[in-house]
Amino acid sequence: MTTTPLLEIRDLHTGFHTDEGLVRSVRGVSLTVARGETLALVGESGCGKSVTAHSVLKLIPMPPGQITSGQILWQGRDLVPLSIREMNRIRAREIAIVFQEPMTALNPVYSVGEQIAEVVRQHMGLGRRAAVDRAVEMLDMVGIPDARRRVGDYPHQFSGGMRQRVMIAMALACEPKLLIADEPTTALDVTIQAQILDMLQDMKERLGTAILLITHDMGVVAETAERAVVMYAGRVVEEGTVDRLFSAPAHPYTRGLIRSIPRLDGGQGRHKRLDTIAGSIPSQYANPPGCRFAPRCPLAQADCLAAQPPMTSPSADHHFACFHSVPEAIAP
Amino acid sequence: MTAPLLSVRDLSKSFPIQAGLFGRSKLAVHAVDRVSFDLRAGQTLGVVGESGCGKSTTGRCILRLIEPTGGSVTFDGKDVRALDGAGQQALRRDMQIIFQDPFASLNPRMTIGAIIAEAMTIHGLGRDAADRRVRVAALLDRVGLKPEHMRRYPHEFSGGQRQRVGIARALAVEPKLIICDEPVSALDVSVQAQVVNLLKDLQDDLGLAYMFIAHDLSVVENVSDRIAVMYLGRVVEIADASALYAGPQHPYTEALLSAIPVPEPGRHKVRRKLSGELPNPINPPTGCHFHSRCPIRKLPLCATERPEMKPCGQGHMVACHMRG
Incomplete structure (x- = not known):
């Protein structure tokens, strides 16, 4: 297929100017999101996954933040040079976002109905009454019981899980083509997390929305995404279909990440050691010439420190950046 | 069968809720409602439940960081709730706690060395400052940090390293029981595994008992002998x-x-x-x-x-x- 992807990020560099120098959070990230698919952007704290996603909507504070180079093509059109006014036509209507903390993302002094209605009036030009009806319809769709009555309630009258449903209702109210979900379930309890992930899946199927899911949880990736991009220290280290990434991961970091997930083992885990990745993530100020994972990598050799490994593609739907590793199943 | 190290019976804690104009408390939240369990020396009890289930309050009631409203706690044969100030002080040497948030639980104005040595000073361990410094160095080494780290401040460390400092502080007074209150919840997976392994190694070497509080069943599976689920x-x-x-x-x-x-695509259970x-x-x-x-x-x-x-x-x- 040669159709234009919904979103294509090309060699994105985003940094922040600080007193100690430039923090290069995103160092040349490229990825694509196709219409209607769920792409997971995975990595640990500070790997640049959120900054990448926030760059798409230009939600990073500028200054100190800056997109220093690269392109963000939305249906073929570069968003990087757009003004705030032009961006506002894209936001909510075309690309919407849900944040990790539903407590801080909602305004406490407006009812949830008013907040959803404001979005649809602003972006879809609906009248007051139609906007409220739309709010009720959305709340109902995301599984808030008795939506007609609850539309006038304030955020503090909802639990964490329900607030996240409200956030998702608001994000999807204008039927965007892409939803960026930034750790949408990280702050929630496990049973509620399961409910929200099921609901997101259901909404995706009903509305055909593509999802860029940012998460650190490989379990969530396996259950919800079709493809995944693994980031480490500002760079993409591996990309592929979820099936491939889990059945034959190639990059040593991906392999370590998958291995270190605590797995249920019928209560026998007590007597085993968890696999770990030695060391910790590198400083964001450091700019070594080689692979950023090399200091922690079991396969590292001299060449790894000298140059950044290019992307290798063992198959059309699988790419990774490592000189020495090959895709291989993880021994149980 | 030997007597358990820690025996909790019908432990309860209710927090009154201020209601009415004059603050007459009418309602109460029963945060911990008749909780009972035993924990043997050298073993780990995992306590699991979602937010608000009372798992952390239970841990704090055992240490009397929060005063329970009912029930009994017996530690090493002693009735914890009957102890006076001095007795309680002695008891806290045997029972330590590691907190969830490695950012909030270390004083940003103290060096790592001072944070760890403070616990020893309070409990009168070590002959003098020099002796305590030697012990701090050994503890840092034990938890996988470097002795020279003792002159640094908490902000210079990552989350996982700070949690190691918290563990070193708990170990400083040679306790028998450590209450681990979600010690790895705030950490990335790869670092989580490092800290869990460290806790297991310390348990094997020092014969510690853990009460390991967590909000999901996957982490506790890797540490627990017994598990209590709270709701x-x-x-x-x-x-x-x-x-x-x-x-x-x-x-x-x-x-x-x-x-x-489950980290296995396609296996939708x-x-x-x-x-x-x-x-x-x-x-x-x-x-x-x-x-x-x-x-x-x-x-x-x-x-x-x-x-x-x-x-x-x-x-x-x-x-x-x-x-x-």
Whole structure:
């Protein structure tokens, strides 16, 4: 297929100017999101996954933040040079976002109905009454019981899980083509997390929305995404279909990440050691010439420190950046 | 059978809620509602439940960081609730705690060395400052940090390293029991595994007992001998880890287990899904607290009478009218 992807990020560099120098959070990230698919952007704290996603909507504070180079093509059109006014036509209507903390993302002094209605009036030009009806319809769709009555309630009258449903209702109210979900379930309890992930899946199927899911949880990736991009220290280290990434991961970091997930083992885990990745993530100020994972990598050799490994593609739907590793199943 | 190191019976804690104009307290939140369990020396009890289930409050009541309102706590043969100030001080040398947030639990104005040595000074350990410095260096080495780190401040460390400092501080007074209150919840997975392994190594070497508090069943599986599952202030099931994972009895335990995302694409398991949200702890459902969300409830009894713990196997107890 040669159709234009919904979103294509090309060699994105985003940094922040600080007193100690430039923090290069995103160092040349490229990825694509196709219409209607769920792409997971995975990595640990500070790997640049959120900054990448926030760059798409230009939600990073500028200054100190800056997109220093690269392109963000939305249906073929570069968003990087757009003004705030032009961006506002894209936001909510075309690309919407849900944040990790539903407590801080909602305004406490407006009812949830008013907040959803404001979005649809602003972006879809609906009248007051139609906007409220739309709010009720959305709340109902995301599984808030008795939506007609609850539309006038304030955020503090909802639990964490329900607030996240409200956030998702608001994000999807204008039927965007892409939803960026930034750790949408990280702050929630496990049973509620399961409910929200099921609901997101259901909404995706009903509305055909593509999802860029940012998460650190490989379990969530396996259950919800079709493809995944693994980031480490500002760079993409591996990309592929979820099936491939889990059945034959190639990059040593991906392999370590998958291995270190605590797995249920019928209560026998007590007597085993968890696999770990030695060391910790590198400083964001450091700019070594080689692979950023090399200091922690079991396969590292001299060449790894000298140059950044290019992307290798063992198959059309699988790419990774490592000189020495090959895709291989993880021994149980 | 030797006596358990820690024995908790009917432990309760209710927080009054200020209501009315003159602050007359009428309502109370029963954060911990008649919780009982035993923990043997050198073993780990995992305590699992979602936010607001009372797991952290239980841990703090055992240490008397929060004063319980009922029940008993026996540690090493001593009635913890009857101890006076000096007795309590001595007890806290034997019982330590590691907190969830490695950012909030270390004083940013103190060096790592001072933070760890302070605990020794309070309990009169070490001959003098020089001796304590030697001990601090050994402790840092023990938890995988470097002795020269003692002159640095908390902000210079990553989350995982700070949690190691918290562990070193707890170890400084040579305790018998450490209450680990979600020690790895705030850490990335790869670092989580490092800290869990460290805790296991320390347990093997030093014979420590842990009460390991967590909000999901995947992490505790890797550390626990026994596991207690809590819901809205009550223990609903307690069993040896192998029995609990092989055959969970309480429907809430089943739901918690099936809610864990499996890192195997395509293997979409059948979820025992819970409908609804956690009820308001101020006004919990009558009878069995879980009945409003329970997928297997059938008896009218479920809504009227609190299910008591009953045995359903070797060392396996469940509080459910439908099971056991």
